[in-house]
Amino acid sequence: MSVLIYTDSSNGALTKNAFEAANYGGQLAQAAGTEAIAIVVGAAEGLEALGKYGVSKVMHIVDAALDNFDPQKMAHVVAAAASETGAETIVFAHDYTGKAVAPRLSAKLDAGLVTGAVALPNGNVVKKAVFSGKAFAEIEITSAIKIISVLPNSLDKVETGGSAEVVAFSTEIPSTRITVKEIKKESTELSLTEADLVVSAGRGLKGPENWGIVEDLAKELGAATACSRPVSDIGWRPHHEHVGQTGIAIRPNLYIAAGISGAIQHLAGVNGSKVIVVINTDAEAPFFKAADYGIVGDAFEILPKMLEAIKQLKA
Amino acid sequence: MKILVCISKAPDTTAKIAFTDGDTKFDEAGVQFIVNPYDEWYALVRGLELKEANGGSVTVLNVGAADSDPIIRKALAIGADDAVRIDAATTDALYVAKQIANYAKDQGFDLILSGKETIDYNGSQVGGMVAELMDAPYVSLASKLDMNGNTATIEREIEGGVEVIEVNTPFVLSAAKGMAEARIPNMRGIMAARSKPLTVVPATEASASTVIKGFTLPPEKTGCKLVETAEELVELLHNEAKAI
Numbered sequence: 001m002s003v004l005i006y007t008d009s010s011n012g013a014l015t016k017n018a019f020e021a022a023n024y025g026g027q028l029a030q031a032a033g034t035e036a037i038a039i040v041v042g043a044a045e046g047l048e049a050l051g052k053y054g055v056s057k058v059m060h061i062v063d064a065a066l067d068n069f070d071p072q073k074m075a076h077v078v079a080a081a082a083s084e085t086g087a088e089t090i091v092f093a094h095d096y097t098g099k100a101v102a103p104r105l106s107a108k109l110d111a112g113l114v115t116g117a118v119a120l121p122n123g124n125v126v127k128k129a130v131f132s133g134k135a136f137a138e139i140e141i142t143s144a145i146k147i148i149s150v151l152p153n154s155l156d157k158v159e160t161g162g163s164a165e166v167v168a169f170s171t172e173i174p175s176t177r178i179t180v181k182e183i184k185k186e187s188t189e190l191s192l193t194e195a196d197l198v199v200s201a202g203r204g205l206k207g208p209e210n211w212g213i214v215e216d217l218a219k220e221l222g223a224a225t226a227c228s229r230p231v232s233d234i235g236w237r238p239h240h241e242h243v244g245q246t247g248i249a250i251r252p253n254l255y256i257a258a259g260i261s262g263a264i265q266h267l268a269g270v271n272g273s274k275v276i277v278v279i280n281t282d283a284e285a286p287f288f289k290a291a292d293y294g295i296v297g298d299a300f301e302i303l304p305k306m307l308e309a310i311k312q313l314k315a
Numbered sequence: 316m317k318i319l320v321c322i323s324k325a326p327d328t329t330a331k332i333a334f335t336d337g338d339t340k341f342d343e344a345g346v347q348f349i350v351n352p353y354d355e356w357y358a359l360v361r362g363l364e365l366k367e368a369n370g371g372s373v374t375v376l377n378v379g380a381a382d383s384d385p386i387i388r389k390a391l392a393i394g395a396d397d398a399v400r401i402d403a404a405t406t407d408a409l410y411v412a413k414q415i416a417n418y419a420k421d422q423g424f425d426l427i428l429s430g431k432e433t434i435d436y437n438g439s440q441v442g443g444m445v446a447e448l449m450d451a452p453y454v455s456l457a458s459k460l461d462m463n464g465n466t467a468t469i470e471r472e473i474e475g476g477v478e479v480i481e482v483n484t485p486f487v488l489s490a491a492k493g494m495a496e497a498r499i500p501n502m503r504g505i506m507a508a509r510s511k512p513l514t515v516v517p518a519t520e521a522s523a524s525t526v527i528k529g530f531t532l533p534p535e536k537t538g539c540k541l542v543e544t545a546e547e548l549v550e551l552l553h554n555e556a557k558a559i
Contacts, residue, residue, distance in 0.1 A: 004411075069478065070316070071443065071453055071455065072446070072447075072452060072453065075447065086446050087390070090325050094439075095469075095474070095531070096455070096456060096472060096473050096474060097432075098442070099439045099445075099455050100443060100453065100454075100455040100456075101443075102440070102443070103408075103412075103439070103440040103441070103442065103443025103444045104443045104446060104447040104453060105447075105454075106408075106409055106440065106444055106447075106524075107409065107412060107444040107445075107447035107448050108445075108447050109435070110409070110522075110524065111524065112407070112411070112523075112524030113408070113524075113525070114525060115437075115438050115439055115440055116437060116438075116439075123509040125528055128437075129430060129437065130435060130436055130437060130530070131326070131434070131435050131437075132328075132434050132435075132437060133330045133533075133534075134332045134531050134533070135334075135531065135533070136530065136531045136532075136533065137436075137527050137529070137530050138528040138529050138530070138531070139525050139526065139527050139528065140525065140526045140527075140528050140545040141524065141525050142523075142525065142526060143524035176452060177452045177482050177483060177486070178452045178454070178480055178481075178482045178486075179480065179481045179482065180478055180479070180480055181468075181479045181480065182474070182478075183476065183477075183478050183479070184476050184477050184478075184479065184559060185475050185476035186476050188469075190475075191474050191475030193474060193475075194474060194475070197558070197559070200427060202350075210369050211328070211400070213340055217418065223559060237348065239458075239492060239493050242493055243394070243493065245328055245352075245434055246328075246352050246353070246434075246494075248493060253558055254556075254558040254559065264328065264329055265328050265329075268328075271533075275552070275556045275558045277548065277552065278539070288539045288541070289539070290536060290539075291539040292536070292540065292556065293384070293534075293539065293540050293541075293542065293551060293552065293556070294538060294539045294540070294541050294542075294543065295542055295543070295544075295545070295548055296541065297455050298473070301545075302545045302548075303544065304547075305544070305545030306545040306548065307548055308545075309545055309546045309548075309549035309550075310549055310559065313549060313559070314358070314555055
């Protein structure tokens with residue numbers, strides 16, 4: 001009957017998406033009148049904090065065999081935890097880890113999976129975004145065990161207060177064939193997929209040497225930087241900044257786009273943003289139709305002025 | 316090196332999205348279909364590059380009806396050696412994965428590649444499901460794949476960076492941007508595609524576990540608030556939108 005939530009940890013702490021999953025699973029359990037239990041893999045602290053989303057118990061497994069990420073081992077561990085708790089619904093965040101583990105678990109348990117849920121289920125029906133965010137689908141899970149991965153930044157957080165009980169969990173880990181050789185982090189800068197605020201720019205900036213105004217504004221806002229596909233293709237900006245249908249999709253609270261016309265493929269990567277601001281010299285730019293706020297103007301003038309205005313705000 | 320590339324049929328990126336049958340089916344009228352970009356530009360092209368460097372073959376596999384054949388021929392035109400279509404409806408991801416695994420399990424593929432997700436259902440599921448059904452390793456969202464004999468060195472995307480992984484064949488991988496650059500089929504490729512083998516095999520007995528009940532469109536945006544100055548914009552973002 002219960003809900004089992006996979007809550008990811010990294011560098012000894014729960015990730016931002018761990019709390020997204022806990023929030024979803026906790027609310028789901030509450031609506032179903034059942035218990036929400038979390039599973040954490042690897043050494044990590046502060047796990048009782050999951051209790052604030054209604055998680056009553058955290059199963060914590062620390063095993064050298066799990067030190068290097070392999071979704072095959074993780075699926076095994078989650079399956080074992082689900083079996084022990086009799087979980088009927090298993091929740092993941094639809095993030096890098098969830099995308100690797102949830103599908104394996106689905107096949108392992110022959111359990112229906114809906115990835116990227118944007119709302120709590122209505123009975124067994126889960127809503128998710130499809131056609132790259134241009135529509136929603138309502139999908140019924142017909143199997144006895146259901147797996148749902150939640151799209152980050154989709155559900156308002158509800159804190160019920162409380163502290164979760166942390167208990168040790170162990171299970172035999174099968175040997176598998178993936179070896180992690182190295183982890184390369186881009187930099188200490190904010191990762192684009194986790195950022196609440198993003199400042200993005202495209203061809204309207206005319207050249208890579210002009211990106212200082214974008215980076216300065218982002219820095220002042222504590223935002224990550226992103227770009228449109230054309231400028232990533234011609235090498236003005238690194239590949240990982242490309243947001244769009246064939247790049248990555250982001251869902252920040254605020255997306256500021258300067259010098260980007262707003263082609264459908266770009267919108268597909270950012271239509272999950274809560275607030276979209278468009279700055280473009282072309283009043284006919286299609287992006288204005290998808291924006292919440294806009295200025296028909298020159299980014300070279302507007303971005304530095306926004307920077308000044310924000311500094312004034314903080315003063 | 317025997318490589319399998321799983322490809323999906325997807326609506327063109329500019330297709331108008333509409334629904335019929337009481338909003339329970341995607342309206343295909345007037346829609347152009349393409350090979351799912353992640354499957355074509357990243358998985359297929361990388362597979363071809365590895366074959367060109369190491370020898371072997373690239374087979375493309377699609378689960379679908381005869382209306383998939385045009386996009387399968389496109390994949391052959393780009394350079395795949397042969398194609399297999401499992402004649403089945405794409406009922407759900409787990410059903411599709413079972414079809415693929417049931418076919419692939421005794422074919423001896425060294426690599427099974429697909430794109431990271433389809434642009435219509437955005438599932439990002441089938442690769443992982445196939446790997447589990449075949450008891451094989453799975454690397455998701457890989458942006459780089461290099462082979463040295465049987466050993467692969469792969470870069471997998473993670474939050475704010477990449478994980479460098481080593482794994483020996485056989486394994487399953489889903490490809491993300493960075494893996495390869497799209498190839499345009501040339502005239503020779505298009506001509507050759509016509510006579511390359513496209514074998515249709517029947518579906519195997521398998522169950523699905525999800526059902527699409529219906530579709531909805533997002534609410535219309537209420538309209539963009541245009542302002543004249545940066546100062547006004549910042550004020551609105553702070554006081555009205557509460558975004559900064």
